[in-house]
Amino acid sequence: MISRQRKKSIRSGQKMMVYIVATALILFYGIFVFFPMIYALVGSFFNWNIARGTFTFNGLDNYISIFSAPKFRAGIINSVIFSVIATILRCFLGMVIAVMIYFSSQKLKEFYRTAFFLPIVISMVAASYVWKWFFDAQNGIFNWLLSVIGVSGPNWLNDSSFALPAIIIMTVWKDVGFAVVLYLAGISQVSPAIYEAAKVDGATKPQIFRHIMLPLLGAVTTFLLITSIIGYIQSFDQFFVMTEGGPGTSSYVMGLYLYETAFKSYDFGKASAVSFVMFFVILILTLLNSKKKNA
Structure with missing residues (x-):
């Protein structure tokens, strides 16, 4: 048997380990998460330009300036359109594909x-370069396929009507696999005996999907909606690689404006203001989605 002194020593050691781990986590998040966030929030109210070495208080001038910039307003609109459409397509196609896979052999x-799932493991930059070639007006595979059936393909990435839809198509292709896996996991949680009993009772596959599967996938759908919106509002890589926001501002998003403001103009005060506007856009879309799901 372990002596009382030994037990006390073990408990003391366990408490010490808890304190050490908790302190390490607090320090980590404090230094690398909370401090940069607070510093950026404060910086958004300053004329903060590292190239000129300025850091002077200017109140709300940064926020007024970005909202008066046509490129930023276009970036907000395009970011919201891109996020909403890509999220809906990702969830819808992911659910449909998952159900089809479940009922396959x-x-x-x-x-x-x-x-x-394979596209998920490919980096967004690599996928963007491949799809940039796919959409190439002269040598791209899509226009070649269209030419085979006698259709003249558009200049995908250099046409303001097709640039944003083209990036949405690429992004959904890249990300739909994750939704498929999650929906398959949600469907598989139900005992196969329930599906078999429904079939015995004469239920068709569409009826099984509507009355059994669909209600059980609500939690997965909510998770995908929220995480997709959060991720897509911040999108940058595919837009930078495929169109750089063009033609004009037809595919210009907030991520590009943030990049140009911070790393081309070195205006970190204005860039910080952009980042917090992005945060509030994400927050509003997430709350609207949560409110709709709870209604």
């Missing part, structure tokens, strides 16, 4: 699951 399930 057992031999093909693993193949389909792997095939749809």
